[in-house]
Amino acid sequence: MLCVFNRSLLFVVMLFSGMAMAGHHEASEAEKNLVQVAANNDDFQTLVMAIKAADLVGTLEGKGPFTVLAPADDAFAKLPDGTLAALLEPENKEKLQAILTYHVLPGAISSEEVVKLKLPETVQGSTVAIETDDDGKVTINGANVILADVPASNGVIHVIDTVLLPPEPKE
Structure with missing residues (x-):
């Protein structure tokens, strides 16, 4: 679901501005679900690939509503070398799901509301x-948070510049 940016911030802002002004033939972003909004944004291709690898497409296309703290491609690029490739391996699906649901x-x-929460619980549980x-x-x-309040039919996206890693489970 779901992480740098000076050049990228400008790109993301321009991209979302462009989506808002796109031709009237396309559905507005608010009519698209969270996965469709991300998939239509060139800066979220890694996130979309990870959502697919984690089998979370159906969930994030579902009724929701959800708030996605969406790391852009540059955020994933900040991960240590090999981390993303390892997470995308089928044997690491549960770990990838935990990271994305976090x-x-x-x-x-x-x-406006999210800043009042301070310590909200994620879908992952932390x-x-x-x-x-x-x-x-x-x-x-x-x-x-580099861009907030990107609407979708089943929630909202707030773009972040770093991939969030959940705390390790306590044994």
Whole structure:
């Protein structure tokens, strides 16, 4: 579900602005589900590939609503060499599912509301720490929110610049 950017931030903003102004023949982003919105954005190809590998397409295309903390491709590129390739292997499907569901909050939570939550629980079951600095900059577990409130028919996307890793399960 679901992680850098100066050049990429501009690209993402331009891309989403372009999607909003796209021809009237296409459905608006708010009429597309979360997976369709991500798939139609060139900067989320790694995320979409991971969602498919984790067999989470059906869930994220479902009724929801969900809030996806969506790492863009540049966020995945920041992972140590070989990490993404290993996560995409079938034998690591459960770990990939845990990472992706850690990027999903239940409900469609706007940026205005998400900053009030502080420690919301993710679909994965662990919490994320949301902080806002004096300048209004929002971080989630230290990842910068670079674009907020991208609408989808079954939720909302907040773009982040880092892949969030859930805490290791306690034995």
